[in-house]
Amino acid sequence: MSSNTADLNPPPRILLGAGPANVHPRVYQAMMAPILGHLDPDFLHIMDETKSLMRAVFRTQNEETIAVSGTGSAGMEAAVANLIEPGERVVVCVAGFFGDRIAEMASRYGGEVVRVEAEWGRIIEAEAVEAALKAAGRTKLVAIVHSETSTGVHQPLEDIVRLAHEHDALVMVDTVTSLGGCEVAVDDWGLDACHSASQKCLGCPPGTAPLTFSPRAAAALRSRETKVRSWYLDMTLLDNYWGGKRAYHHTAPMTMVYALREGLRLVLEEGLEARISRHLRNGQALWAGLGAMGLTLHAQEEYRLPLITTVRIPEGIEDLKLRRALLYDHNIEIAGGLGILAGKIWRIGLMGVSSSAENVLAVLQALEQELSAQGFRLEKGAGVAVADRVLSEG
Numbered sequence: 001m002s003s004n005t006a007d008l009n010p011p012p013r014i015l016l017g018a019g020p021a022n023v024h025p026r027v028y029q030a031m032m033a034p035i036l037g038h039l040d041p042d043f044l045h046i047m048d049e050t051k052s053l054m055r056a057v058f059r060t061q062n063e064e065t066i067a068v069s070g071t072g073s074a075g076m077e078a079a080v081a082n083l084i085e086p087g088e089r090v091v092v093c094v095a096g097f098f099g100d101r102i103a104e105m106a107s108r109y110g111g112e113v114v115r116v117e118a119e120w121g122r123i124i125e126a127e128a129v130e131a132a133l134k135a136a137g138r139t140k141l142v143a144i145v146h147s148e149t150s151t152g153v154h155q156p157l158e159d160i161v162r163l164a165h166e167h168d169a170l171v172m173v174d175t176v177t178s179l180g181g182c183e184v185a186v187d188d189w190g191l192d193a194c195h196s197a198s199q200k201c202l203g204c205p206p207g208t209a210p211l212t213f214s215p216r217a218a219a220a221l222r223s224r225e226t227k228v229r230s231w232y233l234d235m236t237l238l239d240n241y242w243g244g245k246r247a248y249h250h251t252a253p254m255t256m257v258y259a260l261r262e263g264l265r266l267v268l269e270e271g272l273e274a275r276i277s278r279h280l281r282n283g284q285a286l287w288a289g290l291g292a293m294g295l296t297l298h299a300q301e302e303y304r305l306p307l308i309t310t311v312r313i314p315e316g317i318e319d320l321k322l323r324r325a326l327l328y329d330h331n332i333e334i335a336g337g338l339g340i341l342a343g344k345i346w347r348i349g350l351m352g353v354s355s356s357a358e359n360v361l362a363v364l365q366a367l368e369q370e371l372s373a374q375g376f377r378l379e380k381g382a383g384v385a386v387a388d389r390v391l392s393e394g
C-alpha cells in the first residue's frame with residue numbers, strides 16, 4: 001500500500017511559549033550531518049567537544065558533565081536518582097510546577113521529602129529553607145528550581161546554597177530555562193548538581209539534557225550503599241560512555257548531540273554576557289509593553305525572569321480562544337498556565353533565537369488585536385510604542 005499522506009510540512013511558527021523555542025538555522029544544518037557509529041572515534045571526539053562546550057556554558061570545570069539522552073525531565077530525574085538513596089532526607093523547594101516535579105521524583109526514588117513551599121509567583125525565602133534544615137536533621141540534598149518556568153520567577157540561590165552547605169547537604173539546581181539565557185555559574189555558586197535542556201535558551205530541539213556533577217556530588221555517588229535505581233540514568237555508567245572507558249551503554253542520539261554542540265557553539269559565539277543582556281532587554285521591553293496595555297504581570301516584581309513572562313488573564317477574556325487566535329491568525333504560540341495557574345495566566349517565552357525585538361513587538365501587536373476583539377479596553381498602539389522605546393534605549 002502506498003502512503004496517502006502528504007509530504008511533511010509543519011508551519012514555521014513563532015514559538016513564544018514555555019519551550020521549545022525556535023531553533024537556529026545552523027542547528028538544523030548540523031542535524032543533517034551523517035550519523036556515525038556510537039563508538040566511532042570521530043563521534044567520541046564530537047562528544048568530547050560537546051562536553052567542553054557544556055562546561056563552558058555551565059561555567060564549570062566539573063569532570064562529570066554529560067548530555068543525558070532525553071528531555072529536561074530526564075536530566076532532572078538523573079540528578080535525583082543518582083544523589084538520593086532510599087530513606088535519605090531531601091529538602092525540596094516548591095514554588096511552582098517544576099519544584100513539585102522534583103519533589104515527586106525524589107519521593108519515587110525513596111527520599112524522605114521535606115517540602116519548603118512558597119506561593120506560585122514568589123521566591124522561596126532563604127529563612128524558610130534554614131528553618132526546614134534545622135528541623136529536618138541530617139539532610140542529603142537541597143533541591144531548587146533557578147528559573148521556575150511555570151511562574152516566571154527568578155530564584156536567588158546564594159543564601160540557600162550557603163545554608164545547604166553549612167548543613168552538609170548537596171545542592172541540586174534546575175537550570176532548564178535559565179542556562180544560556182540568564183547567568184548560571186556552577187563553580188562560582190558552588191552548585192553540586194545542575195541540569196538543563198536543549199530546547200529552551202540553548203536554541204536546539206528537545207532531546208538532550210546537559211547535566212553536571214561537582215566533585216562533591218561525584219564523591220557522594222561513589223560512596224552510595226545501594227545501586228542507583230534507574231539503570232538508564234545511572235551516572236556512573238553514563239560517565240563511562242561520555243568519558244572513562246568509552247564503554248557502550250546506550251546508543252547516543254548522534255543527531256541530537258550534533259544539535260546540542262551547534263547550539264552551544266552559538267551561545268559562546270554570541271558571548272554569555274551579550275546573550276544575557278539580549279534576553280534581559282527584550283524581556284524588559286515586553287514587560288513595559290504589557291503594562292502599557294493595562295495588563296498585570298504575575299511574578300514578584302524584583303524577581304521576574306526575562307526568559308518567561310507571566311501575565312494575568314484579564315477578567316472576561318477567554319484563555320483558549322485567545323491563544324488559538326494567536327496561533328492560527330498570527331502564527332504565534334504562547335503558553336497557558338500550568339497546574340493551579342491554568343486559566344489564570346499566560347506565559348510568554350523569549351528564549352534563545354525567539355528572544356528578539358521583532359518578536360516582542362509582534363506578540364504585543366497580536367495580543368492587542370485579540371484582546372480588543374474580545375472586548376478588552378486598551379489604548380491602541382500603546383504597548384508597542386512603549387516596548388519600542390525600551391528597545392531603542394537598550
Ligand SMILES: *Cc1c(COP(=O)(O)O)cnc(C)c1O
Binds near residue numbers: 019
Ligand atoms: C521545561 C522544564 C522542565 C522539563 O523539561 P522537559 O524538557 O519538558 O522534560 C523542567 N524544569 C523546568 C524549570 C522547565 O522549564
